[in-house]
Amino acid sequence: MREIGRVIKFYNSFFFVRIGDELIPCKLRGLLKRDKKIGSAVCVGDFVEISRLKDKSGVIENIQSRRNVLIRPTVANVDRVILTFAIDAPKLHPLLLNRFLILAEKSALDEIIICVNKIDLSATENFLSEYESLYKVLRVSAVTGDGLDELKEILSSGVTVFAGPSGVGKSSLLNAVEKNLSLKVGKVSEKILRGKHTTRVAELLEYGNGYLVDTPGFSAVDLVEAGLDKNNLRHSFKEFVNFAGACKFLNVCTHSHEPDCGVKAAVERGDILRERYEAYLTLLDEIGAEKIR
Ligand SMILES: Nc1nc2c(ncn2[C@@H]2O[C@H](COP(=O)(O)OP(=O)(O)O)[C@@H](O)[C@H]2O)c(=O)[nH]1
Ligand SMILES: [Mg+2]
Ligand SMILES: [Zn+2]
Incomplete structure (x- = not known):
């Protein structure tokens, strides 16, 4: 018998598949590994068909077609991206903001939201107000908790990816929303990771009826690699x-x-x-x- 579940993380050579209350460690059916079209095969966020083994683990037999895939880190079937920036520290350049916006647009996500964090640092309340006619803009502070109720409501269903430049407070916001996540805060950890060229593997963190993904985002992806050209x-x-x-x-x-x-x-x-x-x-x-x- 086959069942359908969702891959939420890859750890110790197992894909962990969520089916209801169960988290089932799964290996990949050998045939799938060789299928070049599936590429790196399974990624986090995928819906997969599994069959069970006697030892409580499972085998991924098939991958359902994806609605969208974010690159670097790879996450499939993303419902929304929250592009996070800081009102100050680091200062935001309009070109960087728009680079994030167009990469998000290119990824065919259902919903793109701009989140301005660190509003405790400045009284300039209308930061990015020019973008409100284009995108929903949330204003929050991970430190004071301002604006977090609205953010929590948005996060309570679907898969939400936090993207944005390093140091804007993505991990801090996730920790403020859900204490149990205990994500590392501060620029240093990310710098070390980048220095070592470690590929960050995404994980879907469970929150309410939804999932959160903490990531430095697709900042390092260049435009051509993302499929953008002069005509699109x-x-x-x-x-x-x-x-x-x-x-x-x-x-x-x-x-x-x-x-x-x-x-x-x-x-x-x-x-x-x-x-x-x-x-x-x-x-x-x-x-x-x-x-x-
Ligand atoms: N003043 C202020 N500082 C913040 C806020 N959120 C995060 N920070 C600080 O910004 C720095 C970077 O935070 P971090 O969560 O690691 O950012 P990330 O790189 O986007 O994940 C840390 O020193 C945090 O303490 C906030 O709302 N207000
Ligand atoms: Mg972080
Ligand atoms: Zn024209």
């Missing part, structure tokens, strides 16, 4: 579509050098945030340079 980058800037219908070159306009561009006109009118458009142009250039490299 614009689709990750979701507000552009409202104005691209006015472009003379319609579907092929890259909104950069072309005349009669609806997007450029919208930037001039103030209907598109100039900071977003400038980030777009910079990343378009970067993609061109990466391709040549």
Whole structure:
């Protein structure tokens, strides 16, 4: 008999599959290992078919098709990503913010939320308010607990990945939400890990009816590796579509050098945030340079 469960972690050469109240250590059926198309085969977040062995362990017989996959670390079937930034320390550059946003857009996640942490450090309450028309923006403090009730409600179902630059307080927030997680806090641990080129293996941490993933995110992924090119980058800037219908070159306009561009006109009118458009142009250039490299 086969049962369906979800892979929540990989540890000691076993995939741990959650089925109801049970956590079943599983090995992979030999045939699957050789199937190149499945690639590195199973990843955390996958729904898998397992059969049981007499010793309470199991065998993964099949992997169900994935809705989406985040890269580095690899997590499948993610419901939402919370892009976490700090109001200060470290300072946020708009280009970095937009790099995270477009990588998240490219991953076909259902929900992208911006979370501004460390609001205890500054009285500038409207930090990133320009982005509120594009994304939900939460403002929180892992130190004072401000804003955590709303965050907890969002986290209580589905798989939520915390991504964002190092030092913004992702691990601190998860610890503030759920004390039992006891995740390491502070830049040092991540630096050591990176220095050793250790691949961080993601784990789904159980929270309410959902799962949380603490990760440095896809910060190290370059745009080309993520599948972005000069012809699809614009689709990750979701507000552009409202104005691209006015472009003379319609579907092929890259909104950069072309005349009669609806997007450029919208930037001039103030209907598109100039900071977003400038980030777009910079990343378009970067993609061109990466391709040549
Ligand atoms: N003032 C303040 N500091 C915070 C807050 N959250 C985290 N920190 C500090 O920021 C640093 C980095 O936190 P950490 O959780 O390791 O960040 P991560 O790299 O994103 O996981 C630590 O020194 C934390 O104590 C906050 O809400 N307010
Ligand atoms: Mg951390
Ligand atoms: Zn255009």
